[in-house]
Amino acid sequence: MASKKDVPEKLSVKTAIKAMTRSDVTVLVLDAFQGPTEQDFRLAERVQLSGRACVLCMNKWDLVPKDTDTMQQYEKNLRGKLRNIDWANIVFTTATTGARVQTVLDAVKDAASEHRRRVTTATINQVRALKGEPLAHTGDRRLSKTDVTILSWHTP
Secondary structure (H helix, E strand, C coil): CCCCCHHHHHHHHHHHHHHHHCCCEEEEEEECCCCCCHHHHHHHHHHHHHCCEEEEEEECHHHCCCCCCHHHHHHHHHHHHCHHHCCCEEEECECCCCECHHHHHHHHHHHHHHHHCCCCHHHHHHHHHHHCCCCCEECCEECCHHHCCCCCCCCC
C-alpha cells in the first residue's frame, strides 16, 4: 500500500508527463548535488520514447564541490547514467541566484531548432558512404545506398 508521502511524488510525475506530451522540448530539471535518481531515469526514458527534444538542467550547481574538471566529469557521469538521452544538452544552473538561467532558454531554442532540422536523403547516404556501411541484401536483390529515405522527422 502506498504511503501518504508517495502521493505528492506520484502527482508531480503525472503532471510532468502530461506537460511533456504538450511540449516540443522537455527540460528535465535534476538536483546536481543529489545526482540523477531512478525516477529521473524513468522520466528520461519517457522523453526518449516520446521523441521530444530535451535539455538537462542541473540545478543547485553551487552546492557541488568543484575542482578544475568537475563539470566535464559530472557531464560524463550523467551521460552514462542517463544513456537513453545522452544526446541532450546539459546546462548547469543555480536557481536561487539565477546563475546561468538564461543559458537554459538558449539551450531550449537550440534543441528545438535541431529537433525541427530536416536531414535529406542525400546527407544520410553521404554519411553511410563515409562510414563504409556494407550494402544491404534482400533475397537475390542487392540494395543500393540510395534506398534510404526519411519519411518523417521530429526525432532527436
